[in-house]
Amino acid sequence: MHKSYVLRTFIYSAYILAICLVTTSVVVIAEEEPAGETQSNGKGVTDQNQSSDMEKWKQYATPNENHKILDAFAGNWDYTVKWWSSPNSQPEMSQGTSRARWILGGRFLEQISKGTSMGQPFEGIGITGYDNAKKKYVSMWIDNMGTGIMASEGEYDASTKTFEEKGTFTQPKMGETPFKGVTKIISDDNFVYELYTKDKDWKEYKALEINYTRK
Numbered sequence: 001m002h003k004s005y006v007l008r009t010f011i012y013s014a015y016i017l018a019i020c021l022v023t024t025s026v027v028v029i030a031e032e033e034p035a036g037e038t039q040s041n042g043k044g045v046t047d048q049n050q051s052s053d054m055e056k057w058k059q060y061a062t063p064n065e066n067h068k069i070l071d072a073f074a075g076n077w078d079y080t081v082k083w084w085s086s087p088n089s090q091p092e093m094s095q096g097t098s099r100a101r102w103i104l105g106g107r108f109l110e111q112i113s114k115g116t117s118m119g120q121p122f123e124g125i126g127i128t129g130y131d132n133a134k135k136k137y138v139s140m141w142i143d144n145m146g147t148g149i150m151a152s153e154g155e156y157d158a159s160t161k162t163f164e165e166k167g168t169f170t171q172p173k174m175g176e177t178p179f180k181g182v183t184k185i186i187s188d189d190n191f192v193y194e195l196y197t198k199d200k201d202w203k204e205y206k207a208l209e210i211n212y213t214r215k
Contacts, residue, residue, distance in 0.1 A: 064130075066137075079098055123143060167181075181193065192209065
């Protein structure tokens, strides 16, 4: 889930998500009933609809046990990176630091990473959360190595303490390209992120590995 870690040579695809709440009003008109009773009944139907809508919105907006699982990644970390430009290439090595903290009332985990990539300063920002409506973990990532936004959705396997996400990003040579991210919680003080994508022949390979150690 945690893309403090993007492929440094890729430009990511933009992704926009919007959800709107619609509240309907129902007016009951019965000419044979007294005006006061008609208005009362109409208001009652409207109130029921609004109450139902607001309850659904409340459930959608309230953090729950799925968000709590992400607490494993909160804190300050040192990381080491290996990334491969192609399946048979030698990995490039780099390192850096990452800070993750809860924002917006515990709804999203914000990651800020700083390090080096290809001998140049690297900075990245990630946002990860759990979408109560989709019932999936959602994540986005931006950094100074590109001008796009990388986005993904995934699930958590409690039996293996593993997150698996899927998404797409844009790279200049191949265009929109799918990827799979796997985050494995090793212990309270260590987790590993791996990214798998496609080579020029459209075959999957591991392109990225980041090992995080809590400070």
